[in-house]
Amino acid sequence: MKKTTILALAIAAILVIASAEPTMAYVLLSPRRTWASTPVNVPVYNVGNSTINDGSGGVVAVSGAIKAWGVVTSSATSQAAVRGQAPATITLNSNGHICTGSCLAATLTGYYSGSRINDADVYTNTKYKYTSSKETDGCSGEYDIDGIMVHEVGHVIGIGHSNVAGSTMYPTVSSCNFNNRTLEADDLAAKNDLY
Numbered sequence: 001m002k003k004t005t006i007l008a009l010a011i012a013a014i015l016v017i018a019s020a021e022p023t024m025a026y027v028l029l030s031p032r033r034t035w036a037s038t039p040v041n042v043p044v045y046n047v048g049n050s051t052i053n054d055g056s057g058g059v060v061a062v063s064g065a066i067k068a069w070g071v072v073t074s075s076a077t078s079q080a081a082v083r084g085q086a087p088a089t090i091t092l093n094s095n096g097h098i099c100t101g102s103c104l105a106a107t108l109t110g111y112y113s114g115s116r117i118n119d120a121d122v123y124t125n126t127k128y129k130y131t132s133s134k135e136t137d138g139c140s141g142e143y144d145i146d147g148i149m150v151h152e153v154g155h156v157i158g159i160g161h162s163n164v165a166g167s168t169m170y171p172t173v174s175s176c177n178f179n180n181r182t183l184e185a186d187d188l189a190a191k192n193d194l195y
Ligand SMILES: [Zn+2]
Pocket: 151, 152, 155, 161, 171
């Protein structure tokens, strides 16, 4: 009986992969929407994350990393995020009461009118430990803030989750995995579709 169950599961898994393959691609947020113009300004609130030992709590690293999208500009800011009002601001030292539980970070994507994005603030779950591209003490059980924020800024500019494993817009990431810093073809296709 047990053997049958395992076999059935194996077959189901294969079928899922086979049927999902032709439709594997990026997903845009719905309704489709974009910022009015580029570059999109996404400043990083200058109170960093206390678990990142790189001199700025990840602020400088994140500000640099998110420019990977090519349509984003960024700098540190002393202005805390104002929900519903641009600029889209990244907060590294607070979950903003929206990202609790198992999420690492979250973007408020509800501020838009028609096909125009008006704001999209990003918050970080401070119950986890993070590392950055500017940290030099190695990685153990920490999550890469650069990659996480490149992913979140994908949401900021209008992209949803991709089912392409290895893409930056894939919904999950493990600790000490730095692959999300680099955009894959699927991520770039999504961005080029929108901008
Ligand atoms: Zn996401």
